[in-house]
Amino acid sequence: MTRAHETVVDAQFGPRAQEYVESAVHARGPDLDALRTIIEAAAPSRALDVGTGGGHVAYLMAAYAQSVTATDLSSEMLAVVSRTAAERGLSNIETVQAPVEQLPFSDGHFDLLACRFSAHHWRDLDGGLRQARRVLRPGASAVFVDAYSPGRAMLDTHLQAVELLRDPSHVRDYTTAEWTSALWRAGFDVTAHRTWRLRLDFASWTARMRTPQPHIHAIRALQAAASAETQAYFAIEEDGSFLLDVHLIETRAATYPLALERRG
Numbered sequence: 102m103t104r105a106h107e108t109v110v111d112a113q114f115g116p117r118a119q120e121y122v123e124s125a126v127h128a129r130g131p132d133l134d135a136l137r138t139i140i141e142a143a144a145p146s147r148a149l150d151v152g153t154g155g156g157h158v159a160y161l162m163a164a165y166a167q168s169v170t171a172t173d174l175s176s177e178m179l180a181v182v183s184r185t186a187a188e189r190g191l192s193n194i195e196t197v198q199a200p201v202e203q204l205p206f207s208d209g210h211f212d213l214l215a216c217r218f219s220a221h222h223w224r225d226l227d228g229g230l231r232q233a234r235r236v237l238r239p240g241a242s243a244v245f246v247d248a249y250s251p252g253r254a255m256l257d258t259h260l261q262a263v264e265l266l267r268d269p270s271h272v273r274d275y276t277t278a279e280w281t282s283a284l285w286r287a288g289f290d291v292t293a294h295r296t297w298r299l300r301l302d303f304a305s306w307t308a309r310m311r312t313p314q315p316h317i318h319a320i321r322a323l324q325a326a327a328s329a330e331t332q333a334y335f336a337i338e339e340d341g342s343f344l345l346d347v348h349l350i351e352t353r354a355a356t357y358p359l360a361l362e363r364r365g
Contacts, residue, residue, distance in 0.1 A: 131297055132246045132349050133161060136215060139351065140165045143242055145213035151201050151233060152219025156182035156194075163191040166213065172197045172204065201229035209238040217246040221264075221274050230287035239356040243289060245280070246349045249296075251334065252276040259331050262323055266316045267307055277348060284352055293351035303341030 136158065140148070145166045150159040153171035159182060162169045171194060173179050179196040186194040199205050201216075202225050214237055223229045233243060248264075250257045250273075257276070264271040275283070281291060307317050324337050335343040 130299070132217065132347065133157065135295065135349055136217075136244060136246070137161055139242065139244055140213065140215070143213045145211070145241075147211045148213040148215070149206075149211040149236065151204075151214060151216040151229075152222070153182055153196070154178060154218065156185055158215050158217050159194050160186065160189065160191060162213070162215065163194050167193065169194045170197055170206075170211070171195070172199050172201070174198070174200055200224070201232055204232045204236050206236045208235055210236050212238050212241045214241070214243040215246075216244070218248070220245060220247045222270050222272055224272065226273075226275065226279075226283050227286060230283055230289070234288040234354055237354040239354055241354045242292075243352045243354060244349060245284075245352070246347065247280075248274045248299075249280065249346050249348050250274045250276045251346055252278065255328065256331060256334055259323065259327055259335070263320045266320050266323075267312045268310045280348075280350060284350065288355040289352040290355060291350060291352050294348060296346065296348045298344045299347045300336075301343055301345055303338075303343070306342075 140162055141164075143165070145162075146168070148162040148166035148169045150156075150162060150169060150171045153159050153173045155178070156171055159169050159171040163186070169191075171179065171182055173182075173196070176198050179198055182194070183196050186192075197205065201219070201223055214233055216233070220226060220229065237243060250260055260274055261271075264274060277294070284291060307320075312320075321341055324332070324341055324343070327337070331337075335345075337343045
């Protein structure tokens with residue numbers, strides 16, 4: 102039986118929606134603190150949270166924006182976000198089911214966009230970023246938070262392998278260079294870039310995705326067989342916990358016509 106990529110993503114995350122609302126890794130972190138500062142300064146009229154997941158960015162936006170739209174592929178995720186928003190008294194959040202490559206909004210509709218830990222699941226990074234740029238007014242801010250690849254082939258191969266074994270909806274943790282190029286092609290100018298390392302507790306990391314036991318064994322085997330350099334870079338611990346590179350890229354939607362063909 103074959104399934105479209107969007108179906109794989111929905112199947113992975115829909116049944117785990119409540120777990121992502123409650124996940125400590127997703128509910129807090131230095132990126133959310135940075136996002137709060139950016140969103141508060143922007144004080145947007147209409148804000149968009151792309152790939153909302155457990156809705157943590159949307160809840161944050163709701164404190165500073167007049168209206169917030171949260172999109173996701175999973176209807177189950179969106180139902181949990183709507184329920185959680187209601188429980189928190191956040192009446193200015195609406196949810197819309199849509200893939201990022203086909204955002205159902207008019208050109209320039211939003212004046213702030215944020216995307217957190219979603220892009221590594223997208224079928225088409227360039228297509229998604231072009232849509233993000235299209236629905237933003239010129240000059241508006243967009244912030245992208247995601248895991249990123251360190252770039253070196255040996256480290257990249259290890260990272261992508263363990264990510265895919267843990268979650269079959271994983272597409273790619275892109276390098277900073279790949280991100281920068283894709284953003285430029287889509288019509289974004291990078292204004293700030295911050296990085297940090299996130300410790301992933303192996304047991305909760307795999308339990309949250311309900312990774313099958315054979316895949317868990319395969320990940321642990323890869324970690325054990327990895328070179329000393331790879332083990333040191335990811336700070337792989339005895340129980341499989343490790344450090345993941347994460348970055349926040351702050352951008353601004355280009356104010357000149359996209360007809361200038363930045364795609365090269």
